[in-house]
Amino acid sequence: MRLVIALSVAAALAVFLLYTSFAGGATPSLKPSQLSGHRGKLSVSGYVLGPVAGDPHASGGLRFKLRDIDGPHQSVRVPVVFHGSEPDLFRAGRHVYVVGTYNGASLAATSITTKCPSKYAPAKS
Amino acid sequence: MQDLGRAALALAFGLVVYAAVGGGLGAYTRRRRLVASARNALFASFGATAVAAIVLLNAFRIRDFSFAYVAEHSSKALPFPYVYTAFWGGQEGSLLLWLLVLTGVGSTAVAFNRRLTTEVLTWTVPVLGGVASFFALLLVFVASPFATQVAPADGAGLNPSLQNPYMMIHPPLLYLGYVGLTIPFAFAAGALLSGRFDERWIVATRRWTILAWTALGIGILLGAKWAYEEVGWGGYYAWDPVENAALMPWLAATAYLHSVMVQEKKNMLRVWNATLVTGAFCLSIFGTFLTRSGLINSIHSFAQSPIGAWFLGFIALVATFSTVLIIWRLPLLRARTKLESLASREAAFLYNNLLLVAFTLTVLWGVAFPLLSDAVRGEAVTVGPPYYDFFLKVFGLPLLLLMGIGPLVAWRRTSLGALGETVLGPAVAALAVGLILIALGAGSSTAGLLAYTFSAFALAAIVLEFARGTRARKALGASSWWSAFSGLVARNRRRYGGYVVHAAIVLLAIGVAGSSAYGATKIQRFRPGDSMNIRGYKLTYLNSVERHAANHDELRARIAVTENGKSIGTIMAGKNSYFAEQQTSNEVAIKHDWLRAQDLFVIGDEFKFGKGNTVKSVYLKVLVKPLVNLIWLGGFVFLLGSLITLWPDAREQRRLAARMEPGPVAVTP
Numbered sequence: 203m204r205l206v207i208a209l210s211v212a213a214a215l216a217v218f219l220l221y222t223s224f225a226g227g228a229t230p231s232l233k234p235s236q237l238s239g240h241r242g243k244l245s246v247s248g249y250v251l252g253p254v255a256g257d258p259h260a261s262g263g264l265r266f267k268l269r270d271i272d273g274p275h276q277s278v279r280v281p282v283v284f285h286g287s288e289p290d291l292f293r294a295g296r297h298v299y300v301v302g303t304y305n306g307a308s309l310a311a312t313s314i315t316t317k318c319p320s321k322y323a324p325a326k327s
Numbered sequence: 328m329q330d331l332g333r334a335a336l337a338l339a340f341g342l343v344v345y346a347a348v349g350g351g352l353g354a355y356t357r358r359r360r361l362v363a364s365a366r367n368a369l370f371a372s373f374g375a376t377a378v379a380a381i382v383l384l385n386a387f388r389i390r391d392f393s394f395a396y397v398a399e400h401s402s403k404a405l406p407f408p409y410v411y412t413a414f415w416g417g418q419e420g421s422l423l424l425w426l427l428v429l430t431g432v433g434s435t436a437v438a439f440n441r442r443l444t445t446e447v448l449t450w451t452v453p454v455l456g457g458v459a460s461f462f463a464l465l466l467v468f469v470a471s472p473f474a475t476q477v478a479p480a481d482g483a484g485l486n487p488s489l490q491n492p493y494m495m496i497h498p499p500l501l502y503l504g505y506v507g508l509t510i511p512f513a514f515a516a517g518a519l520l521s522g523r524f525d526e527r528w529i530v531a532t533r534r535w536t537i538l539a540w541t542a543l544g545i546g547i548l549l550g551a552k553w554a555y556e557e558v559g560w561g562g563y564y565a566w567d568p569v570e571n572a573a574l575m576p577w578l579a580a581t582a583y584l585h586s587v588m589v590q591e592k593k594n595m596l597r598v599w600n601a602t603l604v605t606g607a608f609c610l611s612i613f614g615t616f617l618t619r620s621g622l623i624n625s626i627h628s629f630a631q632s633p634i635g636a637w638f639l640g641f642i643a644l645v646a647t648f649s650t651v652l653i654i655w656r657l658p659l660l661r662a663r664t665k666l667e668s669l670a671s672r673e674a675a676f677l678y679n680n681l682l683l684v685a686f687t688l689t690v691l692w693g694v695a696f697p698l699l700s701d702a703v704r705g706e707a708v709t710v711g712p713p714y715y716d717f718f719l720k721v722f723g724l725p726l727l728l729l730m731g732i733g734p735l736v737a738w739r740r741t742s743l744g745a746l747g748e749t750v751l752g753p754a755v756a757a758l759a760v761g762l763i764l765i766a767l768g769a770g771s772s773t774a775g776l777l778a779y780t781f782s783a784f785a786l787a788a789i790v791l792e793f794a795r796g797t798r799a800r801k802a803l804g805a806s807s808w809w810s811a812f813s814g815l816v817a818r819n820r821r822r823y824g825g826y827v828v829h830a831a832i833v834l835l836a837i838g839v840a841g842s843s844a845y846g847a848t849k850i851q852r853f854r855p856g857d858s859m860n861i862r863g864y865k866l867t868y869l870n871s872v873e874r875h876a877a878n879h880d881e882l883r884a885r886i887a888v889t890e891n892g893k894s895i896g897t898i899m900a901g902k903n904s905y906f907a908e909q910q911t912s913n914e915v916a917i918k919h920d921w922l923r924a925q926d927l928f929v930i931g932d933e934f935k936f937g938k939g940n941t942v943k944s945v946y947l948k949v950l951v952k953p954l955v956n957l958i959w960l961g962g963f964v965f966l967l968g969s970l971i972t973l974w975p976d977a978r979e980q981r982r983l984a985a986r987m988e989p990g991p992v993a994v995t996p
Contacts, residue, residue, distance in 0.1 A: 207599070207681065214685035231697050231709040245709060259852065259933060259946050287850065287932045287948050290559045290913040291488065301711075315565075 235275030245301045252294030284311040291316045332382035332473040339375035340463035342368040346456025354449040373430035392478040402484035404878035412495045419472035426462040428506040440531040451517030487912040493553035500546030505611040507539020512608035540580045541969035548962040559913030561950045566715040572614020579607035582683035597660040605649040668740035675733035686722040731785035757784035775844030827968030834961035841954025862951040865889045871942035879905040900931035924956040
């Protein structure tokens with residue numbers, strides 16, 4: 203019986219590995235400073251820099267820039283254009299999780315999630 | 328007052344370290360007085376931690392902003408109840424709550440089981456003391472809630488999203504769940520250390536495990552309800568690492584609660600159970616490590632402090648300790664009986680365990696994948712909802728089916744003929760439901776259709792079990808059908824309470840399938856008088872209204888709603904702007920249709936202003952969520968089933984007491 207259990211768990215794990223490796227559901231998860239050299243669909247966690255301009259429902263979209271939340275590369279700024287529903291609690295100064303397509307110069311966002319503020323606290327040095 | 332708080336925490340730290348070290352030494356050398364004093368130290372640590380908690384609560388009450396923690400998480404304008412729930416609004420307060428619950432629950436569990444498990448308890452106290460020492464150490468040396476500062480004029484306030492009734496209950500329930508899982512772990516470790524790995528520790532911790540599991544389950548559901556109503560994106564679960572951090576130990580504990588019945592009944596799966604209970608505990612700590620370390624990208628934002636490394640070290644310590652302990656006691660843990668048939672109740676439990684553990688590992692893999700891919704490929708890669716949704720179907724649908732089959736199968740063995748005869752009724756019911764749903768157009772989603780059909784099967788099996796039992800009791804002389812039914816449940820609370828929990832999971836499955844596979848969404852710009860039609864509803868934007876509240880301004884779009892031409896009222900969707908926090912939150916409008924368990928969900932997406940700062944138009948996002956209310960109804964049924972299972976049963980206590988009495992010594996001729 204133990205052999206059955208071990209084999210089943212191992213088989214299940216193998217399926218996970220194969221699926222996550224080949225099914226294409228995975229996207230690179232990067233900081234703004236790591237975007238250089240990347241193209242295509244990816245997700246970025248960053249800090250929203252003002253001014254936040256435009257209209258998410260207009261053709262020009264909502265426009266803002268992202269920088270790293272922490273670390274030494276906070277001078278790197280990535281322009282973001284977003285069309286859709288502005289997320290709850292979104293504003294300059296918030297941490298956001300953006301999914302979209304990067305063309306080497308700007309990020310066309312398909313979804314923005316303002317990081318949930320549960321137990322939110324500013325980063326401590 | 329900060330000094331009193333710090334002193335209380337330092338005292339608590341000293342007491343739990345003594346409970347761990349002194350208790351361990353006492354257990355090893357069999358010195359009763361040392362063992363008793365370690366136990367008393369554990370009890371006293373709860374008192375000391377409670378003093379620290381009261382000091383912090385009082386600081387929130389009087390808005391003493393010289394407490395840095397109070398200034399960071401409250402403000403003068405923060406309304407009454409939230410000024411207290413801000414206690415766990417940050418990292419330091421959360422850790423204090425964890426220690427408070429741990430010492431409280433641990434002391435109570437030890438006090439309640441003094442007679443039942445004397446030998447086991449001797450080693451359980453040092454294990455509990457060891458776990459509590461870790462949290463007390465963090466609070467004293469790493470993340471103290473009693474840091475002082477020059478008091479600012481006002482505090483930063485509590486984040487608007489946390490100013491919600493669900494957030495008053497959700498975190499403490501999760502902590503009760505996480506901490507509660509320490510109890511079975513500590514008793515299992517105590518049993519292994521003492522060499523008394525019979526079912527006593529299981530009996531001693533059964534209710535504590537169910538309590539922790541229930542708290543965790545309800546906590547997860549309340550978090551989902553909060554996300555649904557407060558975060559305003561139209562969903563309730565985003566497969567975020569923080570959400571998964573609570574789901575993983577709950578799944579592991581669910582597997583354990585099932586497999587432990589096999590150990591009690593057949594004395595099998597002892598290694599498996601020891602591993603599962605350790606795994607559930609480690610997963611509760613692992614989730615905290617993930618979120619606190621800042622290593623994983625999450626939609627939740629946490630302080631990125633070095634505290635994550637402490638958690639990683641603690642997990643490594645617990646995992647090593649538990650592995651060594653299990654390997655050391657392997658001869659003691661070997662099963663005395665074997666699985667007789669693959670078509671038996673115990674085999675059904677085994678399949679259930681494999682699916683639950685596989686799903687837990689899948690979620691764990693998904694959560695840890697960015698770390699692993701970063702280590703292997705040098706690039707963090709995340710897996711999103713499609714990954715989790717896929718595996719939810721792969722493991723969840725067979726689990727639904729097993730939930731129906733399991734209770735109908737006999738212990739030891741069942742012939743395939745007998746099994747077929749037993750499941751025939753539920754299978755016919757499920758087939759009929761499936762065909763009706765196809766005729767009604769539910770075939771657009773295969774997974775949704777399968778979920779509905781398997782749910783019907785499981786629900787029919789549960790009803791069949793209740794009907795059979797009631798009929799049997801009536802035949803045995805119950806005065807009425809009601810007394811037969813109530814007597815059946817009262818005499819077998821664990822079994823029938825479990826079936827009620829199964830019914831709750833079925834409701835949950837139907838709700839998730841309905842709301843995710845058969846929903847509708849539309850976004851439109853409205854000027855006064857504009858309308859939108861969606862799934863039989865007609866929404867007409869009337870105007871916008873503003874209101875000034877104590878700590879925020881409200882802006883709402885008034886929307887008249889008709890359903891199939893009949894007015895069903897006016898709803899208000901919009902935004903709140905909080906002054907102290909300088910943040911805006913979505914305040915959604917939800918129109919419940921209780922009869923169909925359906926919601927009309929409206930988000931006031933964006934307001935456009937014209938001359939005189941008056942609202943010219945508004946973008947509304949409208950969602951129809953079929954059957955979503957079954958998820959919340961499932962929460963109530965889940966709680967009911969858990970309470971039935973938890974309710975004390977004098978007959979069971981007598982049975983257990985008789986079993987636990989040392990029998991006559993066998994004399995070999």
